[in-house]
Amino acid sequence: MTTERHVFGADPGRTPSSLSSRPTYQDFFDAAWVGSFFRPLLIALVAASVVGGPLALLHLFGAPWRLGYVLPFAFVVALEGVYSTLQLGRPSWRVRRGMAFRLGEIVVLLALFRLAVWTFGTGWPDWTTVQLWLRQPSAFLDAQFSFLGFWILVVWALAIGITSDFLDLALQPDEIAARERHAWGESRSQLRVGRPMARSDILARFVARWTAGGLLLVFFASLSRMDMAILTTNVLHVGVRSLSLPPELLASLLCYFLAGLLLISQARLAVLRGRWYNQDLEVQPLVLRRWHVNSLLVVLAIGVVAAFLPMGTTSWLAAGVEFLLTLIMRLGYLLMFLLTLLLALLLWPLRHLVRTEAVAPPPVTGPLQLPTQAELVSRLPDWLGGAVLWLIVGLVAVYLGLSYLSAHGLLTGRPLAWLLRLRYWWRSRWARIGAAFAATTAAIGRRLRLARPGLRVNPGLPRVRVSALTPRERVRYFYLRMVGYAAAHGLARAPQQTPAEFAQALETAWPDAEADVEVLTAAFEIARYDRRPIPPAEAQGVQAVWRRLMRGVRGRASR
């Protein structure tokens, strides 16, 4: 009897010594689990079945749409989501993970769904419709595309979520590395083995989601059997009419629950597999091989047996519950009637207080229909806004779609070369446009600054981050800011003036700030000519003095 020690790898014959010589990521990759063929199909089935609920709703409201293509399309979308998620889980696809890839995926799927709606649902648009889209872009999003497209995206997201859960259930590289290191005699790796992943939590999360989805689906199925006419004509009667379920809903329910059960079985296998792996148990290959067969047989057997069991035999119970509900509602109505009557009796004596004379309402004149200012000013064609919007949407969609296609390796050969040339051309154009824009804005800024009266730019004193300066530099900086401000207001320092002489001139011009000017000048002289270190507190004091000085001088100027 053979046993399998390496349940994870694609190559069970690899020995630790060969691993230690040159390990690659494949040695730590659970290829046996990720590369399964059966599981993605189950996930796609479960995810696609969800769309059966909205289809049932549409059936209930009698939407005049052809919907036969929706379920197969949802299945294809779910398969795509599963496939892309599995691919993104591979280390070699690590660089492609990101929002751009997913957005590109959404764009491609929605584009395909739009084509599918045109092909199988509404028919291809004519020229008049296209013109309408230009004038009113929202017309593109018709009800069928919007409603079903939303649910298609829900199916896609669900497929991605379930696939991610099952990827998390696979053996993780750190677990494999920990076990291999443990096998090589390094006991430190046991710490990781002692903290295995919470696969049971992932399984519980999946079961909870599946349960919620199942309830929602059954709720939709139940809604699809309700006769709306009865409900609207007789509100006191709560009941259902014996309608048969639509076939697509039947298929959805069947696929959702049976495939879901099989997926739960797979998740259970993953939980056990991880536990066995971390506990260093030998697992016979037959266990994994028979698991799929056994679970399939059990579910099919139960499904077949359940099909032969009596259904709807509890109608007497339903009739009883229905009678009880009707009774409760009638009692409720009676109670409300009695309360209303009591309130009316109470208010009857007060009827004279609230009596008012009827006043004839003034004649209402219609509002004056005046054209808006935009309508008066605009001379542009009415389709231009829609065209611009479509251009932007198209560019974004093309970019995302191309990202998606290139990530999947579908963009090769001449189209790729052409796109690359286009990209380089656009980059060079964009760079030129950017440079021209920067030059223009700089020139405009210069003109605006020069146009302001009394403002002279001190080119030698750029704005700096004060906290990055040393205390000495900070003192000099504030002094020079004061000098710059004085120069901007007609008190420029002559080249031959010493700081003390310039301070006298400033004190004459700003008599209120005499003390502050002296303090700043003295601090500057120390910072400039003295070698003693300047403590940061002193620099902070100089900053406070400068602020006070500036406040005072600006206030004086404003007065």
Place this chain on the structure above:
Amino acid sequence: MSEIPLLLLILLLMAVLLQVDFVFYIVYVLAGSYLLARWWTGRSLTRLQVQRRFTDHIFLGETCRVAIEVVNKSWLPVPWLRIEETPPLSLAADAGVHQVCSLRPKERITVHYELLGRQRGYYAIGPTALAAGDLFGFAETQGRLDALDHLTVYPRVIPLAHVALSSRSPHGAIRSQQPIFADPTRVIGKREYQRGDPLRAIDWKSSAHSGQLQVKKYEPAVSLSSSIFLDLNARAYTHQMRYSASEWAIVVAASLANYLVAQRQAVGVGCNGADPLTDACRWVIPPRPGRVHLMKLLEWLARAQLAELPALAEWLPTAALGLSWGTTVIAVCPTGDEAICRALHRLLRSGLNPVLVVVEPHGQFGVIRERARQLGVAAHLAANEDDLKRWAAGLSGAIGAPAVAGRSA
């Protein structure tokens, strides 16, 4: 998985209230899966038959392959079965059985692991821990095969060529140097009659043939019927050497028994140690010859364990009551203290042939030997394998005791 019953309840309510027949189908499928899983899992372990097979007696250094056979007697498969059995630490050649397997209906599988007889003893093999579960995680069950099997690892036996032991029992199979033990069944030649020769020694046929009286020459021989008394009183051993010296004492006793059986002598063993199989505190196996009897002795010695029991000196006079006159009593003790020497002296006076073998190294063994000699008991030091081999080689002087083969009582 606690959501499943809740989901079933809600679905059932919806099915009843809204009379949706297909929801009943869903309820049946889910409830069927849930109930079947629980019933199936609860039943799977009870329908398993687990059996352990292995050779239950091995010699030191031998390996033993343990086979665990699992039979699924049910018509339902077992999706996964976890089998775990950890071997005794001192016998573990590998990690034991830690395996997960799957069983079809009526399928039989066998898993193996190996034991290595590193140390003599009587070992419990098992229990086997089993765990099984369903395919959906609704139920999991665990069980144990509590039936323990036992493996006996015989003590080490050191082959001895010759051991200087004396005997006072005539008519045995061992040649003796003392003519007093001449055995009339072992004729080694003839000689002419001399005055004083007993008439029954005359060989009449040879006398008639030669015309002169001829008498038969007999080879002196003794019978070395022996009983080995092993002291496994824990208090008698030095605390630091308690484990190693007691194990060595068992090796010495087993080697002596093997030697004596090889000499076609009857050997018995008595011990004041515990026996885990019979829960006996003191046990005596009377002397018998033969290999079968030797295996029995080795098995008892394999199981013997140290115990906090009365000293061998107190028990020895009682234990030796059933021995026949002249039986050699070999007392294997950690130290030859005065009490054991006096006990052996009493045996000497009652017609037995006591020998003292000391197994703990002793710095002043000469004192013990002299004390024993004064009491008429031969004392030997066999504190290690070299001592034992030297004794076996007949260099008795080297281990401090006079050659007892020539000593008479």
